[in-house]
Amino acid sequence: MSASYGIARDFNSNILYVADTFNSRVMSYRSGSMLGTTAAGTGVAGSNTTELSIPYDVYYDSPTNSLFISNMGMNTVVRWVVGASNWELVAGTHGLGGSSSTQLFVPIGITLDPMGNLYVADAYNHRIQFFEAGQSNGLTIAGVNQTSGFNADQLNTPLYVALDSQLNLYVSDTSNHRVQKFQRY
Numbered sequence: 001m002s003a004s005y006g007i008a009r010d011f012n013s014n015i016l017y018v019a020d021t022f023n024s025r026v027m028s029y030r031s032g033s034m035l036g037t038t039a040a041g042t043g044v045a046g047s048n049t050t051e052l053s054i055p056y057d058v059y060y061d062s063p064t065n066s067l068f069i070s071n072m073g074m075n076t077v078v079r080w081v082v083g084a085s086n087w088e089l090v091a092g093t094h095g096l097g098g099s100s101s102t103q104l105f106v107p108i109g110i111t112l113d114p115m116g117n118l119y120v121a122d123a124y125n126h127r128i129q130f131f132e133a134g135q136s137n138g139l140t141i142a143g144v145n146q147t148s149g150f151n152a153d154q155l156n157t158p159l160y161v162a163l164d165s166q167l168n169l170y171v172s173d174t175s176n177h178r179v180q181k182f183q184r185y
Contacts, residue, residue, distance in 0.1 A: 006019035007058065008058045010062065013030075016031075019055045019069070019070075024045040024052045024053055025038050025039075025042065026067060026069060039080075047095055052078075053073025054072040056070045061079075063116070068118065074094050075105060076089055076091065077110055078090055089136075091129070092107060099145055101140075105125045108123045109158070119161045120161070122158070123159055125145055126148045126154070128142035142169065142182050143155035155176070157173075157174045157175040
């Protein structure tokens, strides 16, 4: 692997999924194994539904046995069912970065809540986008769209997101050198 950024674990099968970012694939590793197999992507950056382009983060969703992948090079988040040979679009406009409610611009970190809602660190739009399960129209729940800043309601290149057990949102507000906590949405 050239560079790996996102990891996820399937606790039922004890498989670790790793975003092999600059090899444009997601690898899977069984517990104790040093040898991985390609779980998503071809290893060559591309734009068709069998390829990934700079996958930065990966989230394993147990109820759907799927990998949610921030496909940064295409400005999208995709869902890849484990064992399938292609993905389906979840958020963003494939290949087109932007700042509307249906677009993303350099999506990095992703997470899901127990209801299947998606949270995306939309880095270059300086915002966190919330997508209700099954919806492609996002809502900005943290940050100010296209405006970086250091005030409490602003973000500057947010890279990763996490939720706690009460669904409070934590954001790595990278260029502000801080972690921001936002109350449950």
